[in-house]
Amino acid sequence: MILLIIAAKLGRCRRFCQFIGGPDLKKTKIAGFCIPSMALLPILCYPDRRLHTVAKPIAGVDARVAQLVRDMLETMYDAKGIGLAASQVDVHERLIVIDVSQERNQPLVLINPELVWTSEATHLNEEGCLSVPGIYDGVTRHDEVHVRAWDAQGQSRTIEAQELLAVCIQHEMDHLMGKVFVEYLSPLKRNRIKTKMLKAQREDAR
Numbered sequence: 077m078i079l080l081i082i083a084a085k086l087g088r089c090r091r092f093c094q095f096i097g098g099p100d101l102k103k104t105k106i107a108g109f110c111i112p113s114m115a116l117l118p119i120l121c122y123p124d125r126r127l128h129t130v131a132k133p134i135a136g137v138d139a140r141v142a143q144l145v146r147d148m149l150e151t152m153y154d155a156k157g158i159g160l161a162a163s164q165v166d167v168h169e170r171l172i173v174i175d176v177s178q179e180r181n182q183p184l185v186l187i188n189p190e191l192v193w194t195s196e197a198t199h200l201n202e203e204g205c206l207s208v209p210g211i212y213d214g215v216t217r218h219d220e221v222h223v224r225a226w227d228a229q230g231q232s233r234t235i236e237a238q239e240l241l242a243v244c245i246q247h248e249m250d251h252l253m254g255k256v257f258v259e260y261l262s263p264l265k266r267n268r269i270k271t272k273m274l275k276a277q278r279e280d281a282r
């Protein structure tokens with residue numbers, strides 16, 4: 077198994093439930109949310125039960141969905157993540173935004189994504205998540221996946237993804253099924269993470 081260190085890219089959060097915005101924005105506390113903000117969408121923090129909601133398909137790309145895409149991209153870039161699922165912003169619809177480019181200028185929008193092919197080969201990758209800030213651990217993923225989805229204009233397309241993009245797509249698609257990456261870990265590790273997250277939430281609420 078090769079351990080790819082991609083954690084820093086997958087989900088950096090400066091500190092648990094810390095407001096991640098410009099210095100001019102005031103910190104607002106909303107129970108259960110990681111990144112409250114005025115303009116940006118708040119990100120649910122594990123172990124919030126809402127993260128386990130199974131997302132529903134999107135019927136069509138209308139003005140509401142287009143606005144959601146814009147807000148999710150803004151939220152993802154602001155949080156310095158490389159992927160964000162609508163489930164993480166408490167919208168339980170099948171929508172993912174991703175940008176794995178170094179320059180942070182190649183947004184990828186996947187609406188109603190479906191895996192149409194996965195490689196037999198797998199690797200253990202170190203992952204993180206904007207909903208579980210500060211936690212990184214190994215998850216085994218397919219090396220390559222082909223995913224069919226609508227783009228931001230509602231056009232169907234198939235993407236052949238390898239390496240970091242493949243990992244990111246699998247991670248974000250899990251969110252749409254109500255699954256957070258820590259659920260791949262042992263019950264012992266998961267409970268430790270849960271305890272740590274809850275403690276940080278309590279401290280932040282003070």
Ligand code: NI
Pocket residue numbers: 087204205206207247248251257
């Ligand atoms: Ni995540």
